[in-house]
Amino acid sequence: MIPRYLLIGVAALLVLVVAMGIYARHMRRQAGELESLAANALPVAPPASGPTETVTLYVADDAAGMLRARSAQIPLPGGRQQRAEELLRTLLRIYQQPGAAHPLAPAADIRSIYLVDPGAAVIDLNAAFADQHRSGILSEQLTVNSLVETLAANVPGIQRVNILVEGKTRDTLAGHADLTESFDVVTVVQAGNQ
Amino acid sequence: MPSTTTNKLLAILLASVTLLSAAPSADEKHISVYSPVAIYTLPVLDRGGHEYVGLLELLEPLGRVSTATDGRRWKLRYNAVDAEFVAGKTRARIRGHNFDFMAPFLIENSRGLVPLSSLSAFLPRFLGAPVNFRESARRLFVGDVGIQIGFQLDASNPPRLALNFSAPVNPTISTEPGKLRMVFKRDPVVSPGSQSISFDNKVITHASYSENNGDAELEVAANEPLMASFSNNRRTIVVSAVPPVATPSVAGQNPAQATPAANVASGNNNVHRVLAVVDPAHGGEERGAALTDKLAEKDVTLGFARLLRHELETRGFAVALLRDGDTSSTLDQRAAAANVARAGIYISLHAVSQGSGACVYTALLPVEGTSKGAFHAWNAAQSPALPVSRIVSAAIVAEMQKREFPVQASSASLRPLNNVFMPAVAVELAPGADGIADLTSANYQQRAASAIADAVVSVRDRLGVQP
Numbered sequence: 001m002i003p004r005y006l007l008i009g010v011a012a013l014l015v016l017v018v019a020m021g022i023y024a025r026h027m028r029r030q031a032g033e034l035e036s037l038a039a040n041a042l043p044v045a046p047p048a049s050g051p052t053e054t055v056t057l058y059v060a061d062d063a064a065g066m067l068r069a070r071s072a073q074i075p076l077p078g079g080r081q082q083r084a085e086e087l088l089r090t091l092l093r094i095y096q097q098p099g100a101a102h103p104l105a106p107a108a109d110i111r112s113i114y115l116v117d118p119g120a121a122v123i124d125l126n127a128a129f130a131d132q133h134r135s136g137i138l139s140e141q142l143t144v145n146s147l148v149e150t151l152a153a154n155v156p157g158i159q160r161v162n163i164l165v166e167g168k169t170r171d172t173l174a175g176h177a178d179l180t181e182s183f184d185v186v187t188v189v190q191a192g193n194q
Numbered sequence: 195m196p197s198t199t200t201n202k203l204l205a206i207l208l209a210s211v212t213l214l215s216a217a218p219s220a221d222e223k224h225i226s227v228y229s230p231v232a233i234y235t236l237p238v239l240d241r242g243g244h245e246y247v248g249l250l251e252l253l254e255p256l257g258r259v260s261t262a263t264d265g266r267r268w269k270l271r272y273n274a275v276d277a278e279f280v281a282g283k284t285r286a287r288i289r290g291h292n293f294d295f296m297a298p299f300l301i302e303n304s305r306g307l308v309p310l311s312s313l314s315a316f317l318p319r320f321l322g323a324p325v326n327f328r329e330s331a332r333r334l335f336v337g338d339v340g341i342q343i344g345f346q347l348d349a350s351n352p353p354r355l356a357l358n359f360s361a362p363v364n365p366t367i368s369t370e371p372g373k374l375r376m377v378f379k380r381d382p383v384v385s386p387g388s389q390s391i392s393f394d395n396k397v398i399t400h401a402s403y404s405e406n407n408g409d410a411e412l413e414v415a416a417n418e419p420l421m422a423s424f425s426n427n428r429r430t431i432v433v434s435a436v437p438p439v440a441t442p443s444v445a446g447q448n449p450a451q452a453t454p455a456a457n458v459a460s461g462n463n464n465v466h467r468v469l470a471v472v473d474p475a476h477g478g479e480e481r482g483a484a485l486t487d488k489l490a491e492k493d494v495t496l497g498f499a500r501l502l503r504h505e506l507e508t509r510g511f512a513v514a515l516l517r518d519g520d521t522s523s524t525l526d527q528r529a530a531a532a533n534v535a536r537a538g539i540y541i542s543l544h545a546v547s548q549g550s551g552a553c554v555y556t557a558l559l560p561v562e563g564t565s566k567g568a569f570h571a572w573n574a575a576q577s578p579a580l581p582v583s584r585i586v587s588a589a590i591v592a593e594m595q596k597r598e599f600p601v602q603a604s605s606a607s608l609r610p611l612n613n614v615f616m617p618a619v620a621v622e623l624a625p626g627a628d629g630i631a632d633l634t635s636a637n638y639q640q641r642a643a644s645a646i647a648d649a650v651v652s653v654r655d656r657l658g659v660q661p
């Protein structure tokens with residue numbers, strides 16, 4: 001059972017979101033998107049085999065202190081959302097291979113990605129992703145930049161990205177990289193090109 | 195699973211709230227609506243000398259609404275209430291009764307617009323709740339949603355003013371010398387009863403409350419710089435004087451001790467020295483990275499900071515360490531201390547067990563052209579100084595390379611770099627050829643510290659000078 005207060009909280013927040021949608025004059029479209037978001041949030045089994053597409057991943061290299069572009073195949077997905085999730089899970093698997101140039105914990109996972117607003121994306125990480133992440137400015141920032149750049153490079157129109165952990169805002173990834181503000185894609189990409 | 199779905203929904207909603215609330219609305223007129231089911235802001239339009247708001251947009255978050263346009267007639271159903279309006283006319287029919295607006299009803303692009311001046315009389319005919327519309331401030335309260343403010347001054351030294359709210363609040367907070375301003379954009383905060391509250395205190399003297407363009411604002415005035423912190427699940431904001439930075443130890447009292455570089459930089463002994471604030475990151479309960487089982491980052495940063503202080507002092511700088519022991523302070527406190535001290539440069543020190551040499555960071559922010567007056571957005575306070583911060587970073591890289599100390603420069607979303615007004619860098623020290631032992635080696639730290647100090651000397655002319 002879902003507790004009643006949670007339902008009420010969800011209902012109140014939903015109304016709030018809808019209200020702000022009106023202000024942006026995108027109410028109807030957004031309400032539609034929210035409904036499909038809720039539908040997409042249910043687990044959907046990826047196709048076991050079938051058509052794939054080529055994407056560009058920005059993979060962190062700790063020793064070089066930078067990201068390296070690398071192409072990969074991902075299954076052709078059902079929706080924009082699933083495609084984004086498939087994309088970052090493919091990136092994550094690279095970091096979880098033995099001897100990875102930027103190792104992440106085997107239990108680390110992407111819970112969901114929400115494309116909630118034109119231009120905005122939210123990446124929701126699981127607790128293990130953050131709790132077991134190595135603490136250090138370089139390592140944490142490379143993870144953030146890799147997620148942001150990979151998402152922005154393959155999902156058209158994303159201008160800013162928020163990172164949540166278990167659905168909640170968290171101060172830092174592992175003591176350093178600030179997650180309380182959204183990341184501006186142009187700023188992140190320009191910083192990477194310095 | 196239901197709870198997973200609920201959590202996901204919450205995540206979506208929280209995220210959309212965060213992102214949508216960033217919608218720009220700086221100078222345009224707007225009205226804020228606070229109700230138990232929704233809090234939202236709508237644009238206000240000026241038409242024929244009156245202020246108008248879209249009626250559908252106003253009611254839609256509060257209940258079920260449908261509309262139909264028939265030429266100049268505009269029909270609306272809100273829950274079970276039917277109403278009919280005519281473009282250009284002041285008279286409308288609501289629940290079968292006449293209602294007279296104080297200015298004509300308008301239709302623009304099929305949107306029905308109603309004058310703000312009639313909302314107090316008009317809305318109760320639709321909503322089953324009391325409506326309180328503060329027209330001059332354009333703040334509309336539907337039902338009993340107001341958040342009360344209580345003031346509690348603790349006059350001990352230093353004094354602290356606790357602002358107790360009847361519900362959690364989320365204001366934008368900014369500071370300028372002697373003032374701390376909280377702007378409530380989405381919180382139905384109501385007036386404490388009087389526009390100005392005086393305190394019988396020499397430091398925190400008074401608070402004033404005002405409302406304008408849908409926002410409420412609370413300003414606390416003091417004779418010393420102030421800072422704010424949240425507690426009690428954002429129901430309490432504690433305003434207090436910024437603790438003084440550990441007294442800067444000004445080196446070179448005996449000019450003979452000063453290095454030639456310092457003499458060149460200072461010109462003569464009467465010139466004010468640049469204050470460098472050095473911040474050994476982490477501290478106290480907050481240990482930073484576990485560099486080994488026994489070695490905490492907080493201990494390495496403190497030792498490194500003390501060495502850097504010495505190197506800077508011998509080059510003629512005044513230096514303040516933000517901690518000179520195993521104490522903790524928040525990121526906001528660190529930033530406030532550097533800002534209040536009007537430091538010429540802020541250097542944050544970190545340490546890490548992987549990698550080699552050092553990495554020098556500047557804030558990950560877009561560079562801003564000019565400062566927007568005395569008030570800076572707290573999370574982008576660094577923007578105006580960022581070009582000089584990058585010059586400092588490049589100078590440190592150059593000095594380290596001269597010493598064949600492996601180094602690279604990068605940007606990081608690292609607080610409190612974003613929150614300080616002056617040129618600011620963070621240096622993360624990684625092991626050298628001898629591995630992790632280097633992190634506690636005075637010789638290794640000394641090489642890094644002297645490179646940083648020489649770099650700061652080389653850009654001294656670009657740094658602010660202590661008044």
Ligand SMILES: [Zn+2]
Nearest residue numbers: 475482544545
């Ligand atoms: Zn650190």
